[in-house]
Amino acid sequence: MTTTVITGIGELVTNDPARREQGGLLGLLPDAAVVVERSRIAWVGPGAEAPDADVRVDAGGRAVIPGFVDSHSHLVFAGDRSAEFEARMTGEPYTAGGIRTTVARTRAATDEQLTSHVARLVAEMRGQGTTTVEIKSGYGLSVHDEARSLAVARQFTDETTFLGAHVVPDGTTPEDYVALVTGPMLAAAAPHARWIDVFCEDGAFDVDEARAILLAGTDSGLRGRLHANQLTYGGGVQLACELGLAAVDHCTFLSGDDVSALESSGTIATLLPGVEFSTRQPYPDARGLIDAGVRVALASDCNPGSCFTSSMALCIALAVREMRMSPAEALHAATAMGAAALDRDDVGVLAPGNAADLVLLDAPSYVHLAYRPGVPLVAGVWQAGRPVVGTPS
Numbered sequence: 156m157t158t159t160v161i162t163g164i165g166e167l168v169t170n171d172p173a174r175r176e177q178g179g180l181l182g183l184l185p186d187a188a189v190v191v192e193r194s195r196i197a198w199v200g201p202g203a204e205a206p207d208a209d210v211r212v213d214a215g216g217r218a219v220i221p222g223f224v225d226s227h228s229h230l231v232f233a234g235d236r237s238a239e240f241e242a243r244m245t246g247e248p249y250t251a252g253g254i255r256t257t258v259a260r261t262r263a264a265t266d267e268q269l270t271s272h273v274a275r276l277v278a279e280m281r282g283q284g285t286t287t288v289e290i291k292s293g294y295g296l297s298v299h300d301e302a303r304s305l306a307v308a309r310q311f312t313d314e315t316t317f318l319g320a321h322v323v324p325d326g327t328t329p330e331d332y333v334a335l336v337t338g339p340m341l342a343a344a345a346p347h348a349r350w351i352d353v354f355c356e357d358g359a360f361d362v363d364e365a366r367a368i369l370l371a372g373t374d375s376g377l378r379g380r381l382h383a384n385q386l387t388y389g390g391g392v393q394l395a396c397e398l399g400l401a402a403v404d405h406c407t408f409l410s411g412d413d414v415s416a417l418e419s420s421g422t423i424a425t426l427l428p429g430v431e432f433s434t435r436q437p438y439p440d441a442r443g444l445i446d447a448g449v450r451v452a453l454a455s456d457c458n459p460g461s462c463f464t465s466s467m468a469l470c471i472a473l474a475v476r477e478m479r480m481s482p483a484e485a486l487h488a489a490t491a492m493g494a495a496a497l498d499r500d501d502v503g504v505l506a507p508g509n510a511a512d513l514v515l516l517d518a519p520s521y522v523h524l525a526y527r528p529g530v531p532l533v534a535g536v537w538q539a540g541r542p543v544v545g546t547p548s
């Protein structure tokens with residue numbers, strides 16, 4: 156059995172709660188080493204105590220962090236909406252309606268075209284340090300196109316989410332469409348999905364429709380997550396808390412009652428600051444949420460309309476600069492909390508037994524992720540113990 160020891164780690168971010176007393180929120184360990192055995196982490200500790208291994212890799216004093224866990228993306232689509240982006244940047248507002256443009260392009264694409272497009276985006280994410288990604292459907296909006304979107308996504312991740320309830324497609328009524336989503340579409344999608352999601356927003360689905368769709372998904376064995384309170388105040392966040400969903404995403408327009416519900420439910424608030432950046436909307440109040448005791452995750456929301464970035468490092472930089480998160484809070488939110496938002500405890504934390512998903516930064520400290528915005532800092536990536544980016548040596 157081949158084992159690898161990574162030595163010379165100037166700063167190791169473990170996120171291990173057992174290391175918080177000395178290492179703070181990120182469980183930092185200076186002058187550290189990690190031993191990888193097949194797909195798992197076998198040992199973490201001070202470099203001077205590192206056991207021997209078959210292969211040795213010297214990090215050269217640089218920082219190593221857990222791979223990013225991007226818990227919210229929409230990668231199965233065709234075409235782009237750069238013209239819409241340009242129009243928005245020259246004065247037109249963002250609405251949910253642009254989704255229909257992508258639906259037409261996605262329906263017209265072949266399975267092979269969709270697959271190769273997702274492969275390109277997943278590789279782009281991996282190159283920037285993302286080792287776990289959730290991928291939603293939602294640009295098919297027919298029984299056939301939602302099921303095939305999820306089948307395509309399943310080739311790249313176990314964290315697939317059925318988002319048939321993205322918008323009501325042209326040519327049908329909301330009532331008829333909810334019946335389709337909770338009936339034949341759910342039946343066709345469920346074998347390919349772990350999660351069910353709804354875009355609960357003006358112009359998409361209201362709270363009662365979202366509840367009906369989420370409960371139908373739960374009855375089919377899926378777990379729920381929700382897009383809510385992105386563009387307006389509304390009841391979506393409280394619905395997510397009431398139903399005990401793993402995560403509710405966006406949380407840009409929140410009332411005091413919404414924050415209280417999040418704090419007492421344990422549902423994670425996933426913030427997607429790339430969206431506000433790309434749509435010139437106000438940012439969510441991350442500082443207020445964290446200070447109120449709400450668990451906050453960060454994700455990219457990579458999609459062709461409201462935010463076409465795949466960079467978790469950009470999300471961290473925005474969270475620090477625009478949402479007053481500390482660099483440590485932002486990295487923790489992009490790794491351990493992203494994992495929690497997917498109900499995963501085997502990723503996002505570097506501890507023995509967990510997945511060997513690691514990123515070697517070309518920097519002495521994780522702080523550089525926010526301190527050097529826009530600079531590619533990923534020198535190497537191991538995914539399930541395999542070097543997949545760079546040739547760390």
Ligand SMILES: [Zn+2]
Pocket residue numbers: 227228229382456458
């Ligand atoms: Zn989204």
